[in-house]
Amino acid sequence: MSSFRVKGGLKLKGEITPQGAKNEALQILCAVLLTDDLVTIHNIPNIRDANKLIELLADMGVKVNKIGPDSFTFQADDVNLKYLETPDFLKKASALRGSVMILGPLLARFGTGRLSKPGGDKIGRRRLDTHFFGFQKLGAKFEYDAAQEIYKIDGQNLKGAYMLLDEASVTGTANIVMAASMIEGKTTIYNAACEPYLQQLCDMLNRMGAKITGIGSNLLHIEGVKSLSGTDHRLLPDMIEIGSFIGLAAMTQSEITIKNAQIDRLGIIPDTFRRMGIKLEFRGDDIHIPAQDLYEIETFIDGSILNISDAIWPGFTPDLLSIVLVVATQAKGTVLVHQKMFESRLFFVDKLIDMGAQIILCDPHRATVIGLERKNRLRGIRMTSPDIRAGVSLLIAALSAEGTSIIDNIEQIDRGYQYIDQRLNALGADIVRLD
Structure with missing residues (x-):
């Protein structure tokens, strides 16, 4: 079993090209x-x-x-x-x-x-x-x-x-x-x-x-x-990796440009992250995410708490709900994440809670995230990746956290993200693969 040792708190900068889907x-x-x-x-x-x-x-x-x-x-x-x-x-x-x-x-x-x-x-x-x-x-x-x-x-x-x-x-x-x-x-x-x-x-x-x-x-x-x-x-560029990079930029206050994103094939993914308060700039077919000190979650028109849920296309893909959840932990505001399709996909939130996140797991399908507004940073811990998307979400959390984290069972991450440690290190991250 391999692990990642992740030094948190570093701001990243540069360009990254998504892998094939x-x-x-x-x-x-x-x-x-x-x-x-x-x-x-x-x-x-x-x-x-x-x-x-x-x-x-x-x-x-x-x-x-x-x-x-x-x-x-x-x-x-x-x-x-x-x-x-x-x-x-x-x-x-x-x-x-x-x-x-x-x-x-x-x-x-x-x-x-x-x-x-x-x-x-x-x-x-x-x-x-x-x-x-x-x-x-x-x-x-x-x-x-x-x-x-x-x-x-x-x-x-x-x-x-x-x-x-x-x-x-x-x-x-x-x-x-x-x-x-x-x-x-x-x-x-x-x-x-x-x-x-x-x-x-x-x-x-x-x-x-x-x-x-x-x-x-x-x-x-x-x-x-x-x-x-x-x-x-x-093959198209991987929309899940694109969404992961958007969330990574927001959590780590980084300036990142995602190259050749084929924006016209991303559906409501960009707008969903915008509702989380994340600024996106379209430059041709590239997505530029500027560094943000703070991002604020929108509410519904009547002032009620934003609810982000998965749905069949052209709805929001379930593979990005884990990313939305971890991004919300440092936002200003509150969001209810509703994972309708899979009853075990939110169980990784206990690791985020151990890192200092304010999350209420309402049931196997719903979690309420109360953003910390960057008043308190997440703290590095040792944790295990349960699946591909949760694994990358934990990696994003570790990159934003104070101190060093160890993520075990990264074979799960390798199933869906190629050379993720090398590519993020090229942007300024400090990720070491431990075999």
């Missing part, structure tokens, strides 16, 4: 299984989750070549389906939640799929019902071996169908879209997710020869085609 990468990498032609993907982040998925694809027989610092080619012209039955496959797939999205391509192209229960962040129950509901609507038959936690799916007779999803699951929608892209008939998905990353996937599939309409809405139409060809694709 983690959540888009996992979808796009699975999509290479849909064709036996060459697929080139650029801006892939060098993070654990993406690297593990690339390794899994290679073990399945996909030819993988690194052609640049963040660019790879993939060719799935000799996929070894027998590998899916091996303990090695089940073990590696279970270590990565994104592995569930190989099922759609496997069903579309080969008519079969097999997967052990995928892992991922321990942030509460993350059900897979939407994925399997969609596959069943298309005609798939599956069984779940509860003893071994293995899903076995027969997709030999898939046909297009109409479906109304029980939730607008991003990965579920992606999986169903990939499955529907190469089967007979027309598929209509209502209550589909419409995040920019899913739009990117649909645009990529259309370049490969798919027939998908309604992109960007919650009503998708997919006309199945017999085969798909290769393509060249570039």
Whole structure:
């Protein structure tokens, strides 16, 4: 287990470029299984989750070549389906939640799929019902071996169908879209997710020869085609990392410019941070955050306490609520953070309370944060990162705190943020990796 030793209280300054989007990468990498032609993907982040998925694809027989610092080619012209039955496959797939999205391509192209229960962040129950509901609507038959936690799916007779999803699951929608892209008939998905990353996937599939309409809405139409060809694709910058850098600048009173942020794809993220009192300047496609001595949380028009909650796109992404919560600890004012989707994602607040933050954990989904207005700085402590987003939130808290902090289990942070210690140190931070 590795740790970060973080010296707090330093003001950062400079430019930083966000990595490629983690959540888009996992979808796009699975999509290479849909064709036996060459697929080139650029801006892939060098993070654990993406690297593990690339390794899994290679073990399945996909030819993988690194052609640049963040660019790879993939060719799935000799996929070894027998590998899916091996303990090695089940073990590696279970270590990565994104592995569930190989099922759609496997069903579309080969008519079969097999997967052990995928892992991922321990942030509460993350059900897979939407994925399997969609596959069943298309005609798939599956069984779940509860003893071994293995899903076995027969997709030999898939046909297009109409479906109304029980939730607008991003990965579920992606999986169903990939499955529907190469089967007979027309598929209509209502209550589909419409995040920019899913739009990117649909645009990529259309370049490969798919027939998908309604992109960007919650009503998708997919006309199945017999085969798909290769393509060249570039990932968006990671909106969660962009939001993390905005929060970092505010907490540490730093002047930071986020380069090439593709602002038009960020939705309400910038405005949400502005409601926290953080000043943002758009300079072309860059976001400049000036150093602020103090930022004040807005109230609602009637004067009541601001409530920031997560919602499906174009609402505020749940992955940034942890950042909003930690940023609020040094603001002027009070905010209620309402994490609707995951019942364990706010449990890291006990570490912030130990650091001196004023937070009331109302229940597993809601926390009220009373800002300290910088009258009292957080203090450095030893703590453990429970998941990716909480881990970065604790890192931001440690960078703003008085004294030195130790953050254990930083493998969680490495799953979603590439070279985060090196990149922040280049701005003036003092983060030492301890192995």
